[in-house]
Every structure is written in C-alpha cells, then in structure tokens.
C-alpha cells in the first residue's frame with residue numbers, strides 16, 4: 374500500500390481506524406435507499422418511532438420525515454409548508470444564493486411575524502457539507518417551535534417575545550454534492566462548491582482574525598480559508614443577514630450547528646486563553662445549556678473555546694459573530710457522537726431525533742437567557758463594544774470542569790492533522 378509505505382518512510386505514527394469507508398457508508402446509510410416496507414420490518418425501534426410520529430404530528434400543518442436525511446429540495450419544501458401552514462408566526466427568507474445558484478432559504482419565526490423590533494435568535498446548520506445531522510437538528514428546532522406554540526407556554530413566550538431566524542442548510546451545494554454519490558469523496562465532502570479550484574471551507578471564511586491560524590492557504594486543503602475573507606456567497610449571506618438593519622444590534626444569540634465531537638464552544642477560538650469581556654455570562658448560560666442537554670440521554674459535552682479544548686483556528690463564523698457583529702451569546706455546537714468515534718459523520722438516522730431533542734433542550738436555555746434579558750430591559754442588552762482580552766477571567770475556587778482534563782486536550786490535538794469538524 375503506497376500510503377502506508379510513505380507514512381512509514383516519514384516515521385509518522387499511524388493506524389487504520391476505518392478499513393473501508395465506502396463499505397461503512399453503504400452499511401450505515403443503506404436503509405434510506407431500501408423500501409419503506411423493508412425498513413418497517415427491519416427495525417422494531419423504527420416502527421415505534423414512526424408510529425409515535427404519526428400520533429404526535431396528527432395536527433401538524435407542515436410535515437417532514439424526521440429521523441432520516443433528505444434532499445435540499447425536500448428541506449426547502451418543508452420550509453415553504455411551514456410558512457403556508459403557520460402564516461401568522463412563520464415566514465421564509467432568502468439570505469442569498471449559493472455559488473451554484475441555490476437560494477439560501479431560511480425561516481423567520483415570531484409573533485407577530487411582521488415585527489422587526491424584537492430581540493433576535495440566529496441559528497444556522499450545515500455550513501460543512503457532510504455534517505448532515507446538524508441540518509436535521511436545525512430543522513428539528515423549527516418543528517419544535519411551530520408544533521408546540523399552541524400547547525407549550527414556554528414556546529409561546531419565546532415566539533411572542535423574540536424573533537428566530539433559522540438557516541438550516543447554509544451550504545446547500547456542498548450538501549447536495551455529499552448526497553449524490555456514496556463514495557467517500559462525495560459523502561465526506563466538507564467544503565462548498567464555488568468556482569475556485571478545490572473549493573473552500575466556509576467556516577474559516579469570516580473576517581475576524583481571518584487567515585491567522587488553523588485554516589490553510591493551500592487550495593486543496595480541507596480547511597482552505599479562501600483568497601479573501603467573505604470571498605464566497607454563502608459566508609457573505611450570513612454576514613449580510615447579521616449586519617442587516619433587521620438583525621444588527623438586535624441579535625442576542627448566534628448558534629451555529631456542526632458535527633461532531635460533543636462540544637459546546639464559545640468565543641474566542643483564534644488563540645488559546647482568549648475570551649470576550651463578558652465570558653462569565655457566556656459560561657454561565659452555556660454550562661446550563663450543557664447540563665440541560667445532558668439530562669435527556671446522558672450525552673456529555675465538553676465546554677470551552679475551540680482553541681482551549683480543540684485547537685486554535687481563526688476566521689470562524691462564531692468568533693466573527695461575537696467580535697464583529699457583537700452578538701451577546703455566541704455558541705458553536707459540535708453535536709453527537711463523541712470525539713473518540715471515527716465514523717461520526719455517518720450518524721445512524723435512529724440517533725437523529727434524540728440528537729434534535731437533547732440539543733433543543735440545551736438551546737432553550739440560551740433562548741430563555743435572551744428572553745430574560747429582554748424582559749429585564751437592561752441597558753447592557755444593547756450591543757456593546759467587546760474587546761479581546763488575553764488574560765483568563767477569574768474563576769471560582771472549585772476547578773471548573775471545562776478545565777479539568779488536560780490529558781483529554783492533548784489526546785484531541787491529534788485531530789489537528791487527522792480529523793476536522
């Protein structure tokens with residue numbers, strides 16, 4: 374094997390973690406290509422999930438096949454159905470167009486839907502093509518909001534008092550490319566599909582310490598940052614939405630969903646031990662979110678900045694949202710499964726709904742924090758200048774758990790060269 378020989382010659386430590394990726398893709402995701410009837414017979418658990426879904430969703434005016442992966446077209450149709458079914462609280466928006474011309478469609482949820490003076494929650498998913506579970510999770514949030522508005526007082530207070538802008542599929546070209554073939558080249562595609570050779574990693578294309586560290590100037594690297602910040606229509610679309618009069622100065626939460634590693638990440642990730650001035654607020658709310666998420670199924674997340682618990686990388690959309698767009702609560706979530714798993718991009722569809730449920734329970738903590746601040750009408754609610762500080766903030770006498778595992782941190786650093794999220 375040429376690769377093994379080359380690696381041996383360089384003296385690098387290596388091991389095979391997945392002997393045949395393509396075989397695994399077929400095994401893991403074949404059910405979506407088999408008949409509905411055969412799947413029905415194959416899995417009693419699936420049978421129960423489907424039955425429960427029919428039961429739960431009987432009154433829904435917009436339906437989506439949750440618990441499975443679907444195409445861009447199906448996702449867009451669902452957004453249109455939500456708008457049509459719930460015109461008083463939901464309206465689609467187009468953030469821009471992808472490089473291949475697909476509308477970057479999202480949905481605004483709020484009551485009254487025409488209001489533009491409420492505090493805003495921004496949520497996006499799927500900026501990395503292969504992270505399908507992130508897209509499903511963003512869609513699950515939409516489903517939770519619209520389906521429980523009439524029956525859940527918490528949801529009602531969210532929608533009546535705040536405006537949600539949810540872009541479930543931020544990189545539709547890459548997503549469709551990752552769906553159109555079962556070969557690893559396609560299924561594990563990460564970048565967008567723009568005109569430039571080898572395409573680029575949208576995540577690192579944002580103008581906050583852009584191109585300083587972590588990303589790459591090599592065009593064909595998995596983390597190529599682009600020739601300039603905001604060189605791509607997909608990253609520009611997110612920037613333009615956040616900086617628009619409708620959202621700028623009003624957005625108090627920016628949540629970007631990725632897979633995988635089970636990490637709840639807050640700014641700044643461009644260098645180690647670098648935090649915004651209000652980091653204690655971000656820690657308090659974020660850690661409560663982590664605890665709420667874990668309560669459902671025991672899914673344990675690590676918490677911290679990307680630089681502290683993973684590796685330093687600059688130009689991220691989350692750092693930009695905090696440092697430039699001045700959003701209060703900014704979090705990047707790396708969803709299931711845990712970091713140690715090697716095949717986590719191929720998440721078993723049966724884990725999709727539990728992932729959606731637990732993540733929503735965590736995010737609800739952030740939404741509630743935004744709502745509490747809005748209600749208190751505190752002066753600091755308005756955007757403030759947040760400067761980067763290189764000294765860690767004071768901590769309590771007990772050692773916070775996000776700093777407890779240095780060994781884990783060291784282990785994870787292998788990811789820098791072997792796997793990226």
Ligand SMILES: [Zn+2]
Nearest residue numbers: 501631632794
């Ligand atoms: Zn990612």
